[in-house]
Structure formats: C-alpha cells, structure tokens
Amino acid sequence: MHGLEPQTIESLNLLKGRNTEFIVALNKVDRLYGWKSCPNAPIIKAMKQQTNDVKNEFNMRLTQIITEFKEQGLNTALYYKNKEMGETFNIVPTSAISGEGIPDLLLLLVQWAQKTMEDKLTYVDEVQCTVLEVKVIEGLGTTIDVVLVNGLLHEGDQIVVCGMQGPIMTTIRALLTPHPMKELRVKGTYVHHKELKAAQGVKISAQGLEHAIAGTALYVVGPNDDAEHIKAAVMQDMNRVMSRIDKSGEGVYVQASTLGSLEALTEFLKSPAVNIPFSDFNIGPVHKKDVVKASVMLDKKKEYATILAFDVKIMPDARELANESGVRIFEADIIYHLFDQFKAYIDNLREEKKKESAEEAVFPCVLKIMPNCVFNKKDPIILGVDVAEGILKVGTPICIPSRDYIDIGRIASMEVNHKQVDTAKKGEKVAIKIVSNSSEEQQKMYGRHFEIDDELVSHITRRSIDILKADYRDDLSTEEWRLVVKLKQIFKIL
Secondary structure, three states: OOOOOHHHHHHHHHHHHOOOOOOEEEOOHHHOOOOOOOOOOOHHHHHHOOOHHHHHHHHHHHHHHHHHHHHOOOOEEEHHHOOOOOOOEEEEEOOOOOOOOHHHHHHHHHHHHHHHOHHHHOOOOOOEEEEEEEEEEOOOEEEEEEEEEEOEEEOOOEEEEOEOOOOEEEEOOEEEEEOOOOOOOOOOOEEEEOEEEOOEEEEEEOOOOOOEOOOOEEEEOOOOOOHHHHHHHHOHHHHHHHOOOOOOOOOEEEEEOOHHHHHHHHHHHHOOOOOOOEEEEEEOOEOHHHHHHHHHHHOOOHHHOEEEEEOOOEOHHHHHHHHHHOOEEEEEOOHHHHHHHHHHHHHHHHHHHHHHHOOOOOOOEEEEEEEEEEEEOEOOEEEEEEEEEEEEEOOOEEEEHHHOOEEEEEEEEEEEOOEEEOEEEOOOEEEEEEEOOOHHHHOOEEOOOEOOOOOEEEOOOHHHHHHHHHHOHHHOOHHHHHHHHHHHHHOOOO
16 A cells, blocks of 8 residues: 555556546555454455554555545545546455455456446457467467457367468467366366357467467458458557567667567657667567567667567577677566666666766866965966856866967866865865876966966867767756857867
8 A cells, every 4th residue: 555656657547548447456455554354354344353543544545545546637436435436436455465355356346347348248249359378389389379258269260360470361270278177378188179159268279370479369261251351450450569660770679478568668668758769579588589689789879789578588598699799688577677677777888988988078167266266376286266157077177268278287186175076066166286287288387377367167179078968968957068069169169
C-alpha cells in the first residue's frame, strides 16, 4: 500500500487511452503494522479483526492513494462503498501472501465481466485465436501455443500467422492439449485431437512456424476466403510497429517476448520523458544474430551498441559474443528497470568522457580584478577577482582581449575565505592563482601588460566549444551558453 509507482501510472495511461475498464487491487494490506492475518477471508471480515490503529493507518493510506488516482484524472473508491459503478473505479484491498480480499477480487471480476462484456463472452462460430508462445518440441519440431477464444480448430485447417519475414501460411498437422490437470507449458505427452472447440489453450504443430510471432492473431482460411486479404490482415499489427522504427538511423536494439510487449517498449522509449532512439528490433530470445545487428552501432555511436531485452532469455552464445564485441545487453521483466539500467550506463559513459576531455574543456567566464586585491604581479599572478559572467574553474586558460588577446596562464588554484574551491559562479568573489604555461606567458606582469580595468576572460577555442557541446551540454545554463556565443564572436571563432 505504498501508492502509485511509475509503471502503474504508465499502465493507467494505456488503459485510459484504450477506454478499458479495470479494477484496482490494493495489495500488501498484510504489511500494515499490527495486521492480524485472516487467510483467504473477505476483506470486510478481515478488517473487523483489526485494531483501531491498523484501521486508522489503512484509512490514511487509502485516502492518500485515492488522491493519487485523482491526480491522474480517475475517481476511485472501495468497491463496497462505490455507488457510481460506471464513473468510479473499484478498489479491492488484497494480500497476495495470506489471501485476504482475493475472494472479493474474483467475485467482483466475474460480476463486472458478465455485466460489461456480455457480447464478448457470448460464444460465436468465427475463429478467434491468439499465439501465446513459439516452442521447439522434441519429436514435433516448432510448435505454437495458442489460446482459442471462439470458434473451432480442425486438424488439416489452413491457417495464417504473423511472421518476422512476412505472413506464414501453413496447415495444421496436429492439435494437442495436455493431459487433464496439467499445464500446456509443462513437458510431457499430449492428447491428440481431430478438432477443438473454444475456449481453451491448444498446442499446434505445423510446418514453417519457426518465425511465428507471439502475441499476434491466428486466422483460419476458409474455402470462400481471400487468402491474400487474410495475409494482409494478419500483418497489420506487425506493420504498425515496424513503421515506428527507423532502421537507417542511430539507436538501441530492442527485443521483447511478444509483439504486444515490443509495442509497449517502443511506445515507452518514444515518450518525451524517456526519448531513447531505437534502430532495430526482434521478438523472442536474444541470439547471436541479434548481437551482430546491434554491433553495427559500435562504429556509429558506441552508447547505442546496446540491446534492451524485455522479458526474454539471453542465449549463452549471444551473451559470449556480446562480451567479446563490446555490445551491452540489459535485461529486465519491467520496462522501467530497463530504462534505469540504460540511463545508469549512459551516465557512466558521460562521466568517463568528461574525465577524458576535462583538460581540454574550457568553461566561459569573464572576471573583473577587485581593487586592492593584487597580491602578486608576476608568475604566479595572484589576484582577487569578481566573477562577472559565467563559471570559473581550476585549469581555465586566461586571456585579455583588450590587450591584443595576450595569454597570461591557467588558473592553478582558487580560494574563498581561505578555503580551496574548484568552481566559482557568477557573483562570487575569489582569490585566484595564475601560473604560466610558456616562457612568453611567464613574462606577463600586472601593471605592465594589463591593468585593473582590463577584463580577464577564459580563452575558448573551436575545440573547447565542441567538447562543451558533446560532453558538458547540460552542465551549462542558458545564460552561460549565451556567454559562449559572445566569447566566440570576441575570439572570431567560426
């Protein structure tokens, strides 16, 4: 009961966008301090067993969560207090550990489905079937696990499924189901059928299913159906996802378990808050060929030589090749965890690049010499200055444009109130020590080559500007970038 997490908010946005009804399972009520467990009890009965302190904490957290839903534009209420079922979404407090509230959730789910999905729950003869998983089974070859929602499937039916290289048209060789009380995904012998009626899970054996895509529809081609029209229909979802990916550009390689997962991942990456470009994709486990495709970015943009693997397995040979070639693989079952891993990787790369270019990076600054603050006139020149514009850092080369652009050295150290500092911003007053880098700079002297009225500025170059743009863009404010433009004009940099 700790409120809405980012993934919850993303799910809510998807539900709102598709105008989908939903029930809120407010889980982990058993984590409330002092909660007395009532295994598998209805939540009202369980609440009666709790102390007033537990009830007060529950009500406080519930109010907070209802407020968070309102911030998302949604009205919610406890299901047994909800008097506006069409406009207010139901909240069911639950515990997945001890089972409180689970009976309420199941009952509400059945009642709500019967009320709002009457037409969809009515059996129809038209085949409605979805591919759940593609598997290689010993003795059967490549098979697909499907859920048959409506209609009939027959052995020998001609079917069309979505494939990575285009539509796959094939004939059902075998219809298989597990033995009673066993799951479809558990290894073992299967029961063969001549035909199967909805609704149930089915394993289909047929030729050419190697590239079938999980999460897509399966169509049966009838005697009067136009096969080409069905082929186009089965590829619609795939084509929609492919249209979003620019394979000629720069970006990460994305991999997901199903087409729906891939669509969710690409939508998330394209959102303004994330904005991670992607250049290619695949569905299913990560193989060596995927690593090879991702490695193309090593020569274009190293940070994008990355595979974002969402809810898929990484094959051992693919992981080995990735380690050898320098391709990074990030894997997670939650989209936000993928983003966090990739962001941490990018941040680390940027810090490394900053360290490598630190000596050549010159930040813009304009300094004014303070009266009666010249402590040493010649190398090392020690002055008290006011940072009039920009940001001053240790290591900055100092130039005096008003004196024929003479260079007087680099900032070796800075002090504020007798304490060493590395950075000083606009408006701050600091004591600086300037040391020469050459024999020519060594000769420069306050009172002879420059005076108190001369401004000291950082000596930027084309190279230093490019480094700031590449590695320090976010470290400078808009005002400081304007100063870069101003100094660029002063130094006549193209």
